[in-house]
Amino acid sequence: xxxxxxxxxxxxxxxxxxxxxxxxxxxxxxxxxxxxxxxxxxxxxxxxxxxxxxxxxxxxxxxxxxxxxxxxxxxxxxxxxxxxxxxxxxxxxxxxxxxxxxxxxxxxxxxxxxxxxxxxxxxxxxxxxxxxxxxxxxxxxxxxxxxxxxxxxxxxxxxxxxxxxxxxxxxxxxxxxxxxxxxxxxxxxxxxxxxxxxxxxxxxxxxxxxxxxxxxxxxxxxxxxxxxxxxxxxxxxxxxxxxxxxxxxxxxxxxxxxxxxxxxxxxxxxxxxxxxxxxxxxxxxxxxxxxxxxxxxxxxxxxxxxxxxxxxxxxxx
Numbered sequence: 225x226x227x228x229x230x231x232x233x234x235x236x237x238x239x240x241x242x243x244x245x246x247x248x249x250x251x252x253x254x255x256x257x258x259x260x261x262x263x264x265x266x267x268x269x270x271x272x273x274x275x276x277x278x279x280x281x282x283x284x285x286x287x288x289x290x291x292x293x294x295x296x297x298x299x300x301x302x303x304x305x306x307x308x309x310x311x312x313x314x315x316x317x318x319x320x321x322x323x324x325x326x327x328x329x330x331x332x333x334x335x336x337x338x339x340x341x342x343x344x345x346x347x348x349x350x351x352x353x354x355x356x357x358x359x360x361x362x363x364x365x366x367x368x369x370x371x372x373x374x375x376x377x378x379x380x381x382x383x384x385x386x387x388x389x390x391x392x393x394x395x396x397x398x399x400x401x402x403x404x405x406x407x408x409x410x411x412x413x414x415x416x417x418x419x420x421x422x423x424x425x426x427x428x429x430x431x432x433x434x435x436x437x438x439x440x441x442x443x444x445x446x447x448x449x450x451x452x453x454x455x456x457x458x459x460x461x462x463x464x465x466x467x468x469x470x471x472x473x474x475x476x477x478x479x480x481x482x483x484x485x486x487x488x489x490x491x492x493x494x495x496x497x498x499x500x501x502x503x504x505x506x507x508x509x510x511x512x513x514x515x516x517x518x519x520x521x522x523x524x525x526x527x528x529x530x531x532x533x534x535x536x537x538x539x540x541x
Contacts, residue, residue, distance in 0.1 A: 226414060226433075232395040235427075236334055238370035239391055240265030242377035243302060244272045251276075252298060253381060256291055258284045258305040264334045266304050284309050288317035288329070295327035300381060306340075307333025307349035307390055311356055323361045323386045330380045331356075335393040336366075337477030338505065338522055339427060339515040348510035349390075354482025356388035357455045363387045363408075364455040366484075368429040369399045372452060375406035383408070390426065392477075394515045397430035411458040413465070417445025420533060421465040423488050424475040425451045431519070432475050434526035439533060446533070457487050463495045472500040473533055477524060480504040501536050503529060 247253045247269055254276045261267040261279065270277035280287035284305055291301035303310065310333045311318070322329045333352055340348045357364045363385065367373040373391065380387050414429075415436050424432045429450050436446045447465045451458065466472050472492060474485035485502030492500055505522055519525050523532060 226399055226401070231398045233370045233398055234265075235367065235370050235373050235391050235396045236263075236265040236393070237268075238373045239332065239334070239377060240268030242374040243269040246378055246381040247273050247276065250300065250381060253300045253302065254278065254294060256280055256287050256301055256303045258282055258287055258309065260305055263306070264304040264332070284313045285317050288314045288331075289321050291329045292317070292321040292325070292327045295329050300328055300330070302330045302332060302380075304332040304334065306347060307336040307352045308347050311349065311352040311388070315355060318356070318386075319359050323359045326361050326385055328384050328386070330387045330389065332389045332391065334391045336390040337392065337426070338510045338518040339392055339394045339477060340510070341393065341515045341518065342512050344512035345509035350479045350505050350510060351482065352388075353390060353454055353478050353484070354486070357482065357487065361386055362455065363453070364390075365453050366390045366425040367452055368426055368450060369396050371398065371400040371402070371404050372406060375404065376452070379406050379408065392427045394427065396427045399430060399433070406452070408453055409456065409458060411453070411461040412450040413447060413461065414450055415446060415448035417447050418469060419444045419446060420471045420473060420537060421447045421449060421469045422473050422475060422533070423449045423451050423462065423484060425454070425484055426477055428475050428477050428524055431524060431526045431529060435529035435533065438526060438530035442534065444534065444537065451484055451488075454484050454487050457491060459491050459495065462488055462491050466492060466496050466498055470498050471537070472498060473503060473536060474500070475503045475524065475529055478504055480506050503532055
């Protein structure tokens with residue numbers, strides 16, 4: 225299933241191509257964007273199906289409300305903009321016009337996390353997963369690579385109900401091969417170990433896989449659990465892993481409040497209380513800088529993750 229993750233590709237291009245593919249299969253699929261189709265790559269769908277693409281301008285709230293109306297009439301709207309804008313500016317419309325009536329709207333937030341880079345704090349969504357996860361009826365997915373993104377978009381086109389899908393701006397490592405198939409109710413155990421359970425998703429998965437190899441050289445073995453579906457969380461896989469290691473660390477390009485880390489900690493509190501730590505952005509805004517520099521600064525590179533896990537294991541002992 226796992227490929228050589230030294231190669232990278234554009235997850236946004238994968239999103240655009242997958243949209244075009246589902247558009248060819250299902251004429252009820254329509255796409256909406258907030259004047260950012262070149263950045264989100266919805267332009268790929270727009271060129272193929274101009275009569276089913278709607279540029280709503282910089283009016284995200286109107287876009288979500290319109291998508292709700294289209295869904296009510298049987299269309300399948302895929303709505304896209306930067307994660308900061310499509311979740312933050314539109315929270316009321318998503319909550320009351322999409323999720324409350326359970327309309328079949330797919331919301332795709334690109335440019336998630338600090339790897340948005342030089343655009344800085346105003347454009348770096350670090351709270352979007354927390355916002356969407358908290359709304360009833362919403363499914364929340366954070367794909368790790370281009371192959372998984374394609375699979376998730378195809379799944380979304382045939383899944384009935386509100387869905388939020390978060391994508392990165394930067395190119396991401398190619399982790400999964402052509403044999404990979406997305407399953408909504410299953411997290412993936414990509415490496416097995418007995419000392420610590422590492423939970424992650426999105427673009428940090430590649431860093432965690434490399435961190436696990438660094439730890440292995442020091443005699444520390446880790447379960448690496450990829451959790452693309454933050455809601456509904458695969459409780460069984462999370463709990464089973466931690467029953468074995470009795471030590472959990474979550475890693476995410478998101479605030480440590482309300483995202484994957486919170487979901488895992490809440491689950492363990494209810495089903496298997498143990499030591500659990502969260503690596504991510506700790507109750508602060510992002511800042512301007514190159515994507516790689518920001519990953520380094522916030523401790524999200526493989527070397528930093530390995531150092532932090534070793535330190536936490538020493539504290540545990």
